Amino acid sequence: MAAAHGDLRHLLPGNYKRLIASWLEEDCPSLDYGGFVVGESEGEARLLGKSEGIVAGVPFFDEVFTQLGCTIEWHIKEGQPLSPSPIHHCATVRGPIRKILLGERVALNILARCSGIASKSARLVAALRAQGWQGTLAGTRKTTPGFRVVEKYGILVGGADPHRHDLSHMTMLKDNHVWACANNRAAADGGVKDPSSIESIAAAIPRAVQAAKAAGGFATKVEVECRSVEEANAAIGAGADVVMLDNFTPEGVREAARVLKQEWAAKQRSFLIEVSGGLTEENAAAYACPDVDILSTSSIHQGTSIVDFSLKVSLR
Template structure:
């Protein structure tokens, strides 16, 4: 698949229900979230009782709404229902207060789910917001390659974070060590050479997995392509060095080998444009899911009339 086709595929997915991508086991993590938040007695919940109530979910800061299936399942776990008033992927305008959903259930159970749901939603929406921003910058620059996240996710929370990337419109990259083969510098150093490492992993990984090799120079990337790598990651290479290396590789191997060139390493919003170019197929960054702001939400039980 070409980089442009991969990007188009991601865009098409945004018009569909992304919750259908989630594995059958995805809800199994929710009890652990509640076990962490309420490990013993719910003292304050004792006060509010069992009356049926409605609570409004408000979006209080600008950003993309993401995490809908997780939020709904969190409240279903405590016997509450959620009526969404905006579809997932909606952009909440900056400076506005937007009614996003209505949550219904017994007061005690609404408050049991409140913080678990809000924490997840704020984080997932923050990732979707950053992802959308990175994707839009790349588009405005006229680049048609793939903007991707990384595997530098929070342990136990990866599915939510990868889901947020998808809602924001970027590629989630590999999901785990079993998804795609990535030979990084430590793999190469431990094995001895790029060529031998690629050959060794191809013997066990078979034909169905792509092999991505992290490279520190043109020469390393050239060796990786010759060995049969599907993707070469030019890591921590910037400016003219990046673009000249990418062009030389494409020119040398044109018509001989099919491969993609990925740029990665410390890419943030301000340096994004400098990594885009006609010979770059993939740009991967952890800046869409690490060290970023959350989208602010609140849940307010409505006074009885």
Template structure:
């Protein structure tokens, strides 16, 4: 759990309204599919509570960066419930226990959306929190360019994870296979050579799509740059080999983008922040991240929901 003394978390993310990148129809579709998955037929618990009007408080129970508001809202909108946020912004850092929002509507509908909405916001906030820590680490080092997530996302959950990276202040890398052409070892082996693979990629990518080549050596990187790729990934290089290799490639091709990837974590990322490296990518942000703990408590007269610690 992150505490106030942990200054590796950005206390406030000064981003524009990142939610504007999300398509309303896409969010609505996801919300409907998530709700259908969680309640495919009978709502037995809903029979117990009925349809009286209630309100529930969303509590942030562990420290972190808030992310996922648009998805949380979309879930309850489908259930004809109203969400009113406290004075909190997407991307803002909070200590527990903090009341974040109030959800109002028919109690059966509130509880229909409860677990789905909590699953979304806890995971999105976990990614944004981890991303903000990385952003702050490289910022303190004075490193000049970008940290990025990867395409190693959860099937069906990619939009939330990629969105949370943006909220946390780092790059999403390519969103999907259509976003950028990345030529990895299997592409190169099948095409016959790096040069041939890049040449073939240019036929379909044209002027508007960047081409990146995954390279296991400096020689491969120079071959890829010579063939005309836009980005070379120095994959699984040690920090020292990375610095030497990046310097050699930049000397010959000063305008090439150099990405470092492979084995990079929050603990060792500072070793890879070199003046000749433009992007550092890592998959830990969307694989094995720690979630932020939230709960949703129906208001009961005379009881402060912040004092209720039972997890639902």
């Protein structure tokens, strides 16, 4: 995982600073009445960690206060665990009190949400490793519009894989892509009774994969969402790099993954098997088996609880 190889802030695109500026503007688009009362006195604020979890989102927290002319001294490293008791003094923010309070809510919202995602990701990775599975736990593209870079960053801090960052990052042929391809083919052939049938989809997959390969070139991997072993075989045979077994039962996953790996190993065809669809912290371990390479789930970043932080101001 990227988290094991250095400072994750070096992965961040330059546009995250513009996002921070827009979030500050959103929170104070007009007059800062509370700031007027406080004035320009200098002071500092202690960032307190008040619940269990791990700290994530440090670059975003820093950028909020940097843009407001404040400085930050961290007393804990990103990725380090917190316990609810005693309350942990995580960082100290210094600067004009008005500016500290101007950035307080934006910074805390980002840090709390990012830390919650990292914490849940880390728990699920640990649970899967505890049962001996060495594959990749990944997120999904079901992220909050405008907040994706923070959510993907939290996944990385938690030791999971962010999966695709956007539509240009890898080609994912989901059921709707293949169904549309099958429907187009059916129309060209004068129509079929059910272009969404397993037989029609399996026949359409090679055309969809070949078109994706031609458009993306050698540098872009192609993944195909599959509802059956038949569809997966069609995708692998057409050159797909990853097949996603979607909404299978745990028993169905084990059998399908075993059959696919055994069948194609004899043909020296290399590919990855991803499993997705309804995976949660409670049931993901049931899908982990040696023939599965990736478990992907939105549950590690969608609807997660936060890690509770507060900022307490004191005058110098």
